[in-house]
Amino acid sequence: MADTKAPAVQLTEQLVTDVLATIDREREREIIARRFGLFDRKETLEQIGEMLGITRERVRQLEKTVVTRLKASAEQGVLPHIVEFQAQVIAILDDIGEVARVSELANKLSKTTNREEQARIAFLSLLSPELVVVHEDDNFYYSVGIKKVRDEKALKAETVKLIAVIKQLGEPKAIDDIAKAADISDSKQAAALASTSKSLATLNGRWGLVKWPMVNPKNIRDKIYVILKENGKQMHFNEIAEAIKDSDFKRKDVTTQAIHNELIKDKRFVLIGRGIYALKEWGYEKGTVSDVIADILRDAGEPLHRDEIVKRVLKSRFVKETTILLNLQGKPQFKRVAKATYTLAE
Numbered sequence: 001m002a003d004t005k006a007p008a009v010q011l012t013e014q015l016v017t018d019v020l021a022t023i024d025r026e027r028e029r030e031i032i033a034r035r036f037g038l039f040d041r042k043e044t045l046e047q048i049g050e051m052l053g054i055t056r057e058r059v060r061q062l063e064k065t066v067v068t069r070l071k072a073s074a075e076q077g078v079l080p081h082i083v084e085f086q087a088q089v090i091a092i093l094d095d096i097g098e099v100a101r102v103s104e105l106a107n108k109l110s111k112t113t114n115r116e117e118q119a120r121i122a123f124l125s126l127l128s129p130e131l132v133v134v135h136e137d138d139n140f141y142y143s144v145g146i147k148k149v150r151d152e153k154a155l156k157a158e159t160v161k162l163i164a165v166i167k168q169l170g171e172p173k174a175i176d177d178i179a180k181a182a183d184i185s186d187s188k189q190a191a192a193l194a195s196t197s198k199s200l201a202t203l204n205g206r207w208g209l210v211k212w213p214m215v216n217p218k219n220i221r222d223k224i225y226v227i228l229k230e231n232g233k234q235m236h237f238n239e240i241a242e243a244i245k246d247s248d249f250k251r252k253d254v255t256t257q258a259i260h261n262e263l264i265k266d267k268r269f270v271l272i273g274r275g276i277y278a279l280k281e282w283g284y285e286k287g288t289v290s291d292v293i294a295d296i297l298r299d300a301g302e303p304l305h306r307d308e309i310v311k312r313v314l315k316s317r318f319v320k321e322t323t324i325l326l327n328l329q330g331k332p333q334f335k336r337v338a339k340a341t342y343t344l345a346e
Contacts, residue, residue, distance in 0.1 A: 012109065012121065013120065015120070015124060019070065019080060019124070019127070021080075027052060030052070031059055032066055035063050037116065038116065038123060039116060040116070067127075074127045075129045082127055086130050089105065089121075089131060093144070096108075096188065097191060098146050099146070100143060100144060101142065101143050103118055106121050132155065134155060139198055140196055141196055141198060143155075143196040158184075159196055159197050162190060163199050166200065166209060168181075169181060171212075172206035173206055173208070174205055175205075200215075204248070213225050214226055224240055226247075227240050228277070229279065235277060237259055237263055238275070241256040272316060274319070276318045283316075290331045293309060293313060293324070294344060306328060306340045307340070328342055333346065
């Protein structure tokens with residue numbers, strides 16, 4: 001695909017300026033610029049009405065009339081730059097899955113992805129007859145798609161279906177697996193659709209519900225959980241700290257002490273050795289070495305040789321053998337009943 005970045009960097013702001021120049025009345029230009037946040041933050045109907053000395057309803061009417069007129073001009077091919085802009089966006093969308101969030105389009109089109117840049121791209125897309133715009137709400141991000149592929153209703157319906165499939169899968173999965181389960185032939189399209197939803201998130205190549213810590217860790221504890229889960233085995237808290245610093249998490253500037261504190265507080269994590277933690281869901285239980293020995297003897301229902309006790313303790317604790325033997329010999333709840341053989345004193 002041809003390089004689409006350089007022209008847009010130079011022209012995006014100018015494109016909007018030229019489009020606004022086709023609006024005869026200054027008041028209407030002001031309304032459109034402020035309502036869409038083309039050069040500054042977006043403003044409400046009330047704010048604009050107060051500034052212009054008209055009612056909020058009149059502002060709404062003028063906005064709707066002007067946008068309708070601009071769309072008609074774009075349909076007729078007489079609105080400046082729309083044809084070129086539209087072709088550029090479609091080329092990008094063809095390459096990344098036929099739909100994308102406005103923030104991603106801004107990243108592809110420009111060197112800057114600030115609020116005004118995204119607002120200008122959204123505005124120009126809204127006027128483009130071959131593009132479909134999904135307006136931001138509680139469920140969707142501001143997104144743009146290719147109209148001939150999906151209209152807004154179809155785009156939302158497919159995304160909702162994708163969410164339902166992920167819920168049914170019950171855990172984060174690679175997009176190839178999700179696409180197959182959702183009967184979508186192109187995993188790139190599945191990822192593009194998923195990216196438009198505020199109900200979904202992705203991390204380390206897997207997609208899931210935004211409420212799942214494995215794809216959307218919201219605090220230090222969630223990030224620790226993700227690191228341990230990804231590693232698949234116990235880790236020292238220093239290792240966890242380093243892994244978080246090397247991760248793709250948005251915020252990873254946390255101290256080793258803060259991580260250690262969270263490991264101690266959260267019931268999902270079990271201390272199984274000196275500074276070594278594992279996940280409770282792997283079958284580990286909280287407790288001291290003597291607690292583990294007591295559970296082993298209680299479950300056995302009979303005295304056990306110290307070697308067997310050591311063997312069983314080491315399955316759930318990363319400690320030295322001498323630590324286990326010291327607990328056996330020095331704790332009053334254990335009683336030696338034969339040579340190197342122990343049971344519970346009770």
